[in-house]
Amino acid sequence: MATELVAQIKGVAIDMTYMGFTVDPEVPLASSGSSCGSCGSSCGSH
Secondary structure, three states: OHHHHHHHHOOEEEEEEOOEEEEEEOOOOOOOOOOOOOOOOEOOOO
């Protein structure tokens, strides 16, 4: 599954923020209405 996801997004940009980090795909995922669409929001570190 991870290999298929990487093939769809073509790569990611990881940026540090004051709350943790963000992970933005180079090619955005299609929004399917689920809460686990694109991880453009802060994923944070726990």
